[in-house]
Amino acid sequence: MAQITSGLRAVLSAPAVYDLFENLVGAARCRSVLVREFARPAGGERVLDVGCGTAAILAHLPDVDYCGYDISARYIDAARTRYGGRGRFVAALLTEASLADERPFDLVLAVGLLHHLDDDEVRQLLRLCRAALARHGRLVTLDPCFDHSQSAIARWIVAHDRGQNVRTLDAYRQLALEVFPDTRASLRNDLLRIPYTHAICECRG
Ligand SMILES: C[S@@+](CC[C@H](N)C(=O)[O-])C[C@H]1O[C@@H](n2cnc3c(N)ncnc32)[C@H](O)[C@@H]1O
Known part of the structure; x- marks a missing residue:
């Protein structure tokens, strides 16, 4: 079993395989709900997407001023190929130095990042x-989550994620509260076609 899960992790680093896997599990609906119910971006807002992957969230965003960062050059290349005209894509770690060149953002997204x-x-x-945020800006995060209410299958799936730091909802919330005193954390069991539990944090300064 360990060999199967490590093999799956390796093939998921290929952008086309990652996108196919995401489509199969229903990630498009998950992103749509995240945008509609939590991020709620307005047209024209400046959006920073940290750990943007192949930037699949862009299919669900209105006409925003989008900037995606990811440490995977392969994912960033795939994002540029598909969405080149809709934003800027940077293959790098986000740092203080990179922020020095950026105007403040209205919305920062970290989708599937914190558990890595x-x-x-x-x-x-x-x-x-x-x-990175403007005065009234907000950060929205989404990650797999452990919870006593989840099914054994959901628990097994999130435990075998590529990310090595899947947490409970409260653990994500406590970390966010250290930096964002106004944090609301939500648990969702209904965002994918497979049994899965997500933690979503909406954070304001
Ligand atoms: C689960 S994927 C999510 C990608 C995308 N946000 C999505 O929803 O499809 C996690 C992403 O985080 C990126 N990543 C991991 N550690 C990172 C870091 N320290 N800084 C930026 N990106 C990182 C990975 O390369 C990967 O693309």
Whole structure:
């Protein structure tokens, strides 16, 4: 079983395989709900998407001023190929230095990112997100989550995610609260076609 899950992780690094897998599990609906019910971007807003992957969220965003960062050059290349005219795509880690060249953002997204980072890396990333935001801006995060209410299958699936730091809803919330005193955390079991539990945090400074 360990060999199957590590093999799956390796093939998912190919953008086309990642997108196919996401389509099969119903990630498009998940992103649509995230945008409509949580991120609620208005047209023209400046949006920073950290860990943007292949930028699939763009299919669900209105006409915003979009900038996506990801450490995977392969994912960023795929994003440019599909959405080149709809935003800027940067193959790099987000840093203070990269933010120095950016105007403040109205919305920062971190979709499926925090569970790849350990607690100190999350704190550092959240501080960067806060620095990137305009005065009334907000950060929205979404990650797989452990919860006592989830089915054994959902628990097994999130436990075998590529990210090594899947947390409980409260653990995500507590980390966010260290940087964003106004944080609302929600648990959802209904966003994918497969049994799965998500934690969503809406954070304001
Ligand atoms: C689960 S994928 C989510 C991608 C995209 N947000 C989506 O919803 O399809 C996580 C992404 O985070 C990226 N990533 C991991 N660690 C990162 C870091 N420290 N900074 C930026 N991106 C990172 C990975 O390359 C990957 O594309």
